[in-house]
Amino acid sequence: MGHSEIVEAISYVEAAADVVRNAKAAATRSVNLAMTYAYFEVGRIVVEEEQEGGSRAKYGNQVIANVSTRLTEEFGRGFSMTNVEQMRKFYRVYSTDEIPQKVSEEFGASLPVTTTGRKFFLSWSHYLKLMRMDDESKRHFYEIEAARNGWSLKELQRQFDSGLYERLALSRDKEGVRLLSEEGQIFEGPSDAIKDPYVLEFLGLKEKDKYSETELETRIIDHLQEFLLELGRGFAFVGRQQRFTYEEDHFKVDLVFYNRLLRCFVLFDLKLGKLTHQDIGQMQMYIHYYDRMVKLNEENPTIGVLLCQDKNDAVVEMTLPKDNEQVFASKYKTVLPSTEELKGFLVKEGDGE
Template sequence: MKSKNNPFPLFENIKTIIAETQHYIVRNVNAAMILTYFQIGKMIVEDEQQGSQRAEYAKETLTHLSNGLNKEFGKGYSLSNLEYMRSFYIIYRHRIPQSVIGKFNQLLIPQTVSGELTIPFHLSWTHYIQLLKIKNEDERNFYEIEAAGNNWSVRELQRQYNSALFERLALSKDKDGVKQLATKGQIVEKPADALKSHYVLEFLGLKEESKYSESDFETAIIDKLEHFMLELGKGFLFEGRQRRFTFEGDNFFVDLVFYNRLLKCFVLFDLKIGKLTHQDIGQMQMYVNFYDRKIKTKDENPTIGIILCKEENRTVIEFTLPEDNNQIFAKEYKAVLPSKEALKRQLE
């Protein structure tokens, strides 16, 4: 008999099973492909070592191998892809225990084996090609952790790398904090953990030299809200725009309001297209005080206010805010992707 709430229970139940099975198949076929490429890379390296091949000879061997495999199995075994497989084995051979290889034919790929951490097999081979291009081990580990934990697409991984996310987070941390990024990824436990040295908003399409108003700026963010929240980082939920409150007949508006579920607090954004002033900081202080006293509950943490501006004024920030400030922050935004090389030099 058909339920009033669900007129086709059989259809829904079968649909659920099919969806779960497809997810399982995709995940395990992907893992099988990665392990196949890992073993091909291992065989290439061992062949080179046994033959003590010169670089020119090794290249010639890979060229013949590529031609033969493509003829036998179709595309997917280009010279460059074989070289990626070789690099994949060299870089990750200590991360894939032999016990995982032993389960290869069973298509049961665990994330840990006898307490040993393996690689995230739900990342695609294309993800790993992007990771292999990152020479610095700490930086590569960071992007691997973040891509796996946040389910980044390949395009989002490329965008976060190109926007120098690792450097922008590392600039605000000490040596131990930078090492934590490489081993655990971005951990958000206090307000400063959720902040970057600056925010890159190239996806808004705002040119550095063009003129636009704060209203244009806000509208562009709302139009690209999903991209903006990815740039903000972990735990952000959108609560609203132009949130109004009134004091003695005067109306005030908070440009953007978010909630961070990891920090358990409201995060207010005020958008400024010019250089930061002490009036901007005073205005944000009022917004934060209002939310702390009138909006947040006893179980929630103090509100965070972020002034997103075109140009910081460090002296004004230093002498306007208290030394122990941990609620109000001013951060620059960039309308174009920054130079990774410049950020790397700054970090070093």
């Protein structure tokens, strides 16, 4: 068998495997989603029966115990009193908590809606995490983004722990923060794609570690999947140390990405220590080169992100033009933000309103 025949054989064999693999994954998602709807309806039955019993606390406990015993008899594990109590909470939280209809239409629904009209898009484990968020706006945001991006429970937890909602809210006015809870992250312009700070705890670098820019870049490449998730929707990796020559001088861009939603190149330059105005000028030169020599006419202007340990916002603002939509300076953190830091994000968000 020749080389081309081998390649062709591998191609159709892998295509067949992909079909089965995707079908199995879809079946698993359907089962998980069906159980989410079932648990919501169990919660409804418990709540409605409790309401029939008025305010008698003992009666409420008896309802939960009866449902737990009956379901356990037929279906086995998974229906302890604690779990049934969670189903009751699930109904109470989500029976009057509706995400916008336009978002529901975007995701679709493979199952009929609940008796309340509420649609669900995630597994029961996801909703157990979401229910612990008291802030309704934040809960909406994470539900939308988890469904839109196919986040696993682990990734949902990671995005929550890294304060994604707070970090995105920092760069938005009151109306922008409201839209986060109704539509998730929307890409209407370059600034919508940029976070400040970026949280890179997955690199395994401690806050006080000594490392070079080359090592930081290598760690990012080694954890490219996690870095892409941190960047957000639409990003595709193009290359590292992308070299270009201008007259007799040679330059290298640390990391180059392309964003399909914004239809433009996104350049990352990694900087240790405090950002300088010379760093900003260098990034502007990189952007000019890509805009004039690399991007196609139908593509949008290139974006540049200076990823640094520290920066002086006044210097950045003074160096860049007032209508800047191409050069962004963002700090990065190598550890997850503490509770105090997350509270600080929220204070800044409130000040911005």
